[in-house]
Amino acid sequence: MLDLLKKYRTLFLLCAFVLSALLFYSTHLRHQERTTLFEKVVLILTGPLQQGMDVMVTTVADTWGRYLWLVGAEKDNRELHEENRRLKAELDQLEEVRLSNERLRKLLNFREDTQLPALPARVIGEDASGWFRTVVIDRGSADGVTEGLAVVVPEGAVGRIIAVAPGHARVLLVTDPSSAVASLVQRSRTRGVARGRGDSLSFEYALRDQDVAIGDRVISSGMGGIFPKGIVLGTVTQVAREGYRMFQEVEIVPAVDFDQLEEVLVLLKENP
Template sequence: MLDLFKKYRTLLLLCAFVLSALLFYSTHLRTQERTTLFEKMVLVFTGPLQQGMDGLVTTVADTWSRYLWLVRTEEENRELLQENRRLKAALDQLEEVRLSNERLRTLLNFREDIQLPALPARVIGEDASGWFRTVVIDRGSADGVTEGLAVVVPEGAVGRIIAVAPGYARVLLVTDPSSAVAALVQRSRTRGVARGRGDSLSFEYALRDQDVVIGDRIISSGMGGLFPKGIVLGTVTQVAREGYRMFQEVEIAPFVDFDQLEEVLILLKEDA
């Protein structure tokens, strides 16, 4: 212990002197009325140091507060972002419900307009092979569905049932090349057959001198027992009377958007 004191004697004495001076200064400061030269020197030397220390402490405190504020802000932003996503998903679901209700309301109104027994169904699949134009619906023989029934939407004709299972049925679209519907021109009453062409239809067996023009609406004639009379098939987009052919070539754009089918009506037999 004595060796340690001898080794740091000068430093210890200096610290003791400074401490004693500060204690004396502090005690004397409470009782004196005037500032001494020594006190002035102390203020001169310690003032900048205290100012610097105060500034450093303030800066550190501000930095720490700003860091804590940024952390809280980031957490709040993350929570707000998650809440925004939840609300957006809820709004999307509500919008889908609203659109579905609108389609079903339109379908039910159309059902009342045609005054025929009809069964609503949802489209749950479509042919993926590319060989046929068909869709699958969620109604089958258990619901009274049989082969040959017509399928429609408010925009017009969809197709006919060609295969039935207890809970499902397959519908051949009117645009399939193997589909044919007895039809007529609504304006001029010219008769013919609307046949599928993949994405469109053709109006066949209309004599070259019969009245068919671009923009005419083609509807089902009611003959053949498939569709009732007046179901819209499409609009004439092209008419050609070439050479000495007996029949004119007429192309029809279907009213129904078959890529957007979601709900349909199956037209039941009168005694069903």
């Protein structure tokens, strides 16, 4: 301890002098009417020190305040980011519910307009092999579904049931090459058969002199026992009458977007 006092003796004496001067100045300041020479010396010596201390204290306080503000701002930003993500997820869910409700409303309106007994179903799978154009729905024999029933949406024909289990059924799409639907051109009443071609349909057995034009809508004719009359199959996009062929070559774009298929209606048999 003595060694420390000896080493910093000058500094200790200077601090003691400054403190004594400040105490003396504070004690006699209120009792004197004018500033003495000693007080002037004290002010000259301690003024810069007090100014420096004030600047240092202010700087430290400002820096600490900014640090606390940045910490608080970072926390607020993190909380706002999480809240934004949560609200966005809720909005996405609400939008999905809204879209689903719109599709179901269309199905119900279509069922009421057609006045046919129908069972709503959801598409839960599709054929991934590329050999067949089929989908799987979440309704089966336990719901009254049987093979051969037509499957539709408000936009038009989807396909027919080809396999049934208690809780599921497989639907052969109208675009499958093995699918054929008796149909007619709505405008001219030209009859033919709409056959699947993978991603499109062809309208077959229309004689070359019969009236078929691009833009004509093709509907089911009601013959064949699968689809009732008037179900839309698609729109004519190409007509060819080449050479001496007996029949026209007619291509149809399907009315249904099968890549966006989610809910369908299974048309049930009417009770006799």
